[in-house]
Amino acid sequence: MNTIVIGIGNPVLKDDSVGIKVARQFEGRVDTEIVMATDFKVLDKILGYERALIVDGVRLGNEPGTLLELDADDLFFSATFSGTHNLSLPTTLKIGYDLFGGEMPREIRIIAIEVADTTTFDRECTPAVAAAIPQAVEKVKRFLAGQSNSIEQRHPAGRGERP
Amino acid sequence: MKRIEINPMTRLEGHGKITIFLDEQGNVDNAFFQTVELRGYERFLTGMPIEEVPRTVSTICGVCRAVHYTASVKAADAVYKAEPTPTAKKIRELFLNAHYVEDHCAILYALGFPDFVVGPTANPAARNLIGLIEAVGAETGRLVLKKRYSAVKVLEMLGGKPIHPVAALPGGWSKRVTEEERREILALSQDMVELGQITLKVFEDVVLKNQAYMELVTGDMYKVVCNYMGTVDEQNRAQYYDGTQRIIDAQGDEIGRFRGKEYLDFIAERVLPWSYLKMPYLKKIGWRGVVDGPDTSLYSVGPLARFNVSSGMDTPLAQEAYEKMLAAFGGQKPVHNILAYHWARAIELLNAAEKVQQLALDESITSPDIRAELGMPEEGVGIIEAVRGTLIHHYKTDDQGIVQEANLIVATTHNKGPINVAVRRAAEHCIKDGNVDEGILNMVEMAYRPYDICLACATHNLPGRQPVQVDIFNNKGELYQSLRNF
Known part of the structure; x- marks a missing residue:
């Protein structure tokens, strides 16, 4: 099953780079792309794949480093979801399904990592967010191996997991 | 005095806030568009080898990456006193024009058209890209996005890497275009x-x-009378990659022209106590305040400014469209109606597409001569027309090419004064004698949307509208009404 891993963020804005850092660990092992915005560029990358995994920073008010594992449906039904690139990822994915249903991945998984600082110029993440990277990488590996958790297991109380 | 704040949810890459002050009668006394931008990039670049700067500035914005990249590499040319080869210039121009097609398409369909196609008074929940697709039909939506992707493919082919283009070098371009690619x-x-x-x-x-x-587009509600700046060729036709920067006044008369470092003779910046950003104005006129009108020193950049400063477009189909737009405004320039920015933007999309075609027809673009000799590094300015307006990158380096100082002036900064005027005008329309029309959210949004404000990449992302909240306080400081569009 052809799969793509996408990291979203800005490589020089501290925690905003976390999605990129996770995705880059899979370069050469699976199709991997880095994007800096959640607009049509995400569609450009995922159309034609059967599965897509998106890793991005998120600000939901949880403790920094908290991980959430979501499906596209979770985004559509979660009015409070606010990623580091605002509410654009759900809109982009909805447009993808509305216009290109057959070409969209049958499975889209989003690994969202709670961020703390995304305005300081630094290529390194804050310690709490950096500490979440290995666990996020494991989640990607499990997804690639077809061993992802069910939705209930992924975020039973909607508050994510701490590393 | 009442204070009304229109405060978008905080964006991680930057955010804006609109504050409206009412007088004792409850009418608008003043309105301010305040921005927080990532100005730290200039400090971040200090100490960096100049060769790394174009790749780094391409991260300033996920949407504007090609324009910062191109302006930066032009500045790097100037730092090394290198004149890129004709082939390298053609490749860069091809790259920039493909970006215009991609970016203008996203702006128009995600930001501009929903106001018109879905309707300015439509429910905010529908007045967005999804509502637009419902209105024009999925088939048109598919067609537009598929054709837009052709521009993305060209960017990927030329840039070497779509998100962080890496192919540009001071004095040239590292990757030649093969005949197959052409x-x-x-x-x-x-x-x-x-x-x-x-x-x-x-x-x-x-x-x-x-x-x-059309009454909305040509009427007075969305009209800001100011000066304009944009880039033109020898025949005064609009240009994006290179040319001379031309400034006209509010009547259309030329104030001056400049290239490179001469920008310092024309642009000054005013520190304002209420703003995080300095406000640029025309040095030759002198500071006249945040007001529009025939004597203003404020100026605009971007698609409408390029329409106003130029004599036309350099491709046939776009020229035809230019003439049509000019006729719609009675043949009179400058056009001060800011909703016409979207019209000019659509014309530029076609112009950029035609230029891509012209450049691809030129077989000499496959020449291997893509790198010029470099001199000793010192100081350089690179100016291009970014999609949103004139973009200036200015670097000073030491003799090893290490950046010592950097100055970046982006389109949203140039447009800061006119944006303030536009927002104030929309607020005046919606607030009378203390009564606040609930349409204020929409009307204010429509006032700054034509400028396609770029507070880093956040504010023009999909779904195409900023979350805006209006909090109205009484004269005791108590919140008695709150409006929001999210």
Whole structure:
């Protein structure tokens, strides 16, 4: 099953780079792309794949480093979801399904990592967010191996997991 | 005095806030558009080898990456006193024009058209890209996005890496265009030209044929009388990659022209106590305040400014569209109606697509001569027309090419004064004697949307509208009304 891993963020804005850092660990092992915005560029990358995994920073008010594992449906039904690139990822994915249903991945998984600082110029993440990277990488590996958790297991109380 | 704040949810890459002050009668006394931008990039670049700067500034914005990249590499040319080879210039121009097609398409369909196609008074939940697709039909939506992707493919082919283009070098371009690639780009360019034609047709069908919308476009509510700046060639035709920066006054008379470091003779910045950003104005006129009118020192950049400072476009289909727009405004320039920014934007999309086609037809673009000799590094300015307006990168380096100082002036900064005027005018329309029209959210949004404000990449992302909240406080400081669009 052809799969793509996408990291979203800005490589020089501290925690905003976390999605990129996770995705880059899979370069050469699976199709991997880095994007800096959640607009049509995400569609450009995922159309034609059967599965897509998106890793991005998120600000939901949880403790920094908290991980959430979501499906596209979770985004559509979660009015409070606010990623580091605002509410654009759900809109982009909805447009993808509305216009290109057959070409969209049958499975889209989003690994969202709670961020703390995304305005300081630094290529390194804050310690709490950096500490979440290995666990996020494991989640990607499990997804690639077809061993992802069910939705209930992924975020039973909607508050994510701490590393 | 009441204070009304329109405060978007905080964006991680930057955010804006609109504050409206009312007088004792409850009418608008003043309105301010305040921005927080990532100015730290200039400090971040200090100490960096100049060769790394173009790749780094391409991260300033996920949407504007190609324009910062191109302006930066032009500045790096100047730092090394290197004149890029004709082939390298053609490749860079091809790259920039493909970016114009991609970016203008996203702006128009995600930001501009929903106001018209779905309707300015439509429910905010529908007045967005999803509502637009419902209105124009999925088939048109698919067609537009498919054709837009042809521009993305060209960017990927030329840049070497789509998100962080890496192919540009001081004095040239590292990756030559093969004959096979040239033919592929030529084929893709047909899609882009068709995208431009479709886009102008959507605008014509929805706006030009609708009297109410045309009244909105040509009326006084969204009108800001100011000076304009943009880049032109020897025949005064609009240019994006290179040319001379031309400034005209509010009557259309030329104030001056400049290139490179001469920008310092024309642009000054005013520190304002209420703003995080300095406000640029024309040095030759002198500071006249945050007011529009025939004597203003404020100026605008971007698609409408390029329309106003130029004599036309350098491609046939775009020129035809330019003349049509000019005729709609009675043949009079400058056009001060800011909703016309979207019209000018659609014309530029077609113009950029035609230029991609012209450049791809030129077989000499495959020449291997893509790198010029470099001199000793010192100081350099790179100016291009970014999609949103004139973009200036200015670097000083030591003799090893290490950046010592950097100054970046972006389109949203140039436009800061006119944006403030536009927002104030919309607020005046919606607030009378203390009564706040709930349409204020929409009206204010429509006032700054034509400028396609770029507070880093956040504020023009999908879904195409900023979350805006209006909090109204009484004269005791108590919140008694709150409006929001999210």
